[in-house]
Amino acid sequence: MDAGQKAVITAEGLATLFGVLKGRGYRVVGPTVRDQVIVYDDIDGLADLPAGWKDEQDGGHYRLTRRDDQALFGYVVGPHSWKKFLFPPVLRMWHAEHKPDGTQVASEPEPTQRFAFIGVRACELHAIQIQDRVFLGGSYVDPHYRARREGTFLVAVNCGEAGGTCFCTSMGTGPKADKGFDLALTELKAGSELLIETGTADGAAVLSELPHRAATAEDEAVAEAAVAHAAANMGRAMHAADVRDLLLRNLEHARWDDVAERCLSCGNCTMVCPTCFCTSVEESSDLAGVESARTRRWDSCFTMDHSYIHGGSVRQSGRSRYRQWMTHKLATWVDQFGSSGCVGCGRCITWCPVGIDITEEVRAIRASERH
């Protein structure tokens, strides 16, 4: 039995996990404190984890504060998402050489080292699955995403506390990680003991190399209580069932003018959103015109360039660009990919400089229909 094994490890076991993963050749990345924020970056070991830190999040507000314990995962999500590794912000796709006898085009090589993600939250597992659907599940496959995604080892973490802007419960994406991981951790005793669950054969193989003991019914109860506590204390809520239809019948609602007065079109929401996938490309060349290359970079539907065709942009007003982002995320994504594009992580609310809250925008539109 590979999946569904439950065991308990100590901090030492977790430290060993790093060694085992590196020994297997993974590039280990996970949460760490930098610039007063919890980011995702390469991490070496236990000491790099944000032990004893908690994040205070609200609309346009993020602060790290000290916990009164040394919990290793006592925070939720920061401005980074795992898409920064699977779907890099800047990626050179190909280069070309132009010689008198011809032009040759060659792909850039893909990385061969596989990633191990430590600390993937349930909402993030859903976000990864949503991007899998976009990049791997259609009639075209993105080879750059596939090269980085194949063989990724995912160590999920079940949230014991909800963040100030979280609403995964109402989106049906958490707080419990139910699938898509190799291993899943739930912190039982802050900083010292964690429940570990296997999700795949790879996960079970790695667990077998860690010092662990079998999980008792009491261990499982503690874990369930932690998750239930998170589920009951979400900072936000979105009644998701009818959002698509609600938004698509209100495309000319006055609320869009209202949010347009607040929105700066800064695009932060699109940068921090774990499912946003818009890109643009740039062609570069040396002065002699002998070498040229094309680079793909993250783009945002908030830019004027995004909808530019000869003559001007289709979406010139801030109102239309905000509407595009929100209706794509919550409504037309369903038509395109069969699910909502939103996982309820709350990043867009936290990182919006003016604290625009999509759960509030949906609520306002829905409330106006009742009158």
Added chain:
Amino acid sequence: MSAADPMLPRVARVRRRRRDGPDVWTLDVDPPEGFTYTPGQFNMLTAFGVGEAPISMSGDCAKTGRLIHTIRAVGAVSSALTRLGPGDAVGVRGPFGVGWPMEVAAGHDVVVVAGGLGLAPVRPALYRLLTERSRYGKVALLYGTRRPEEILFRAELEEWRRRLDIQIEVTVDHAIGDWYGNVGVATTLIPRARFDPVNTIAIVCGPEIMMRFASVALRDAGVAPGSIYLSMERSMKCAIGFCGHCQFGPVFVCKDGPVFPYEKISRLLSMREI
């Protein structure tokens, strides 16, 4: 096209370049090996060192050794493409998109309404209609453009006009001096076209304003909204549904289109900034 990386262009060579209008050039490109396409599809053409742009094919699909693109110089990339000459390298990715409904149109009258540069993406459909003439009923081309000097493919239009099995009507927005043809918008040609509205497939291509009014005029003339097909245009950076730029409501113009039945997009067409 490389199956491994749909974003990697294949290198092709320009054979010939011809000026077809004040700012319009047609490139005759030696196609990548095995390249085939259907009327209404487009390629992403790369002017190396400058960038890439979506350009519809404007030639005859049946001539597999030839790849024809008609390009209007409106920006940096399209201008660079129009400056390519014989022997120059051009990057080709494609073919992309859903094309004109040539099979659906079999057994029907076909009305083609084109405006401005819109004549280029419908020309492959016209070649097919004329090559397989017996499969279709009455065929009419209604073409409107700005001035007589900007009439695209004029010699070819005059040649087709001499045929007995196709109706060609041309109009311009305004004319100076020696022009004895029609002056007025393309929609004014519709009442004059000979077709049976209940058994007609309409192909419409041109600036969006023109397509919108032409579709309404065709619908008012009795053509079913599901039988009117438009070719939409939006910003494209990938043509494969990944860059997100070409979204038009729920559809991606690059892969769900660019050809759409009017019925499917009429609501979106009437919305501002969508």
Added chain:
Amino acid sequence: MEIEGLERIISEHPFFAKMEKSFLDIVVGCAKNVRFEAGQYLFHEGEGADQFYLVRHGRLALQITSPGRGALTFQTLGEGEIVGISWLIPPYRWAYDAKALELTRAIAMDAACLRGKCEADHDLGYDMMKRFMPVLIQRLQAMRMQILDVYGTHA
């Protein structure tokens, strides 16, 4: 004889389609056959607008002349269409030139005669207005597209 032939011709023209016979009987008195050779002008800008035309065969260009640019054609009209609306409102003066591009045969309706008959019989007047309205509105709608220069690059 002449009037009977004209009445049939007028009733067959799309502009007068399905007009009541009693009205046709009135308007035919204002009608006469006319013909223009290719290159001949029907009227010039500024002249008195004392008739309007039902085109039976041929083609006309409506033009406005500008120094330096010559004659600018903004519309062509042909078989089944009508030429002339300036006769409806004072000061009854043509606002453009109309030139036959090819041999053109038309029915000319005397404007003063028709205006008088519409004044005397308001039912006839209303019927005539209902026929003119769609022409005016369609021309206005089409003209909007022309002035928007939809084929321009607008870059």
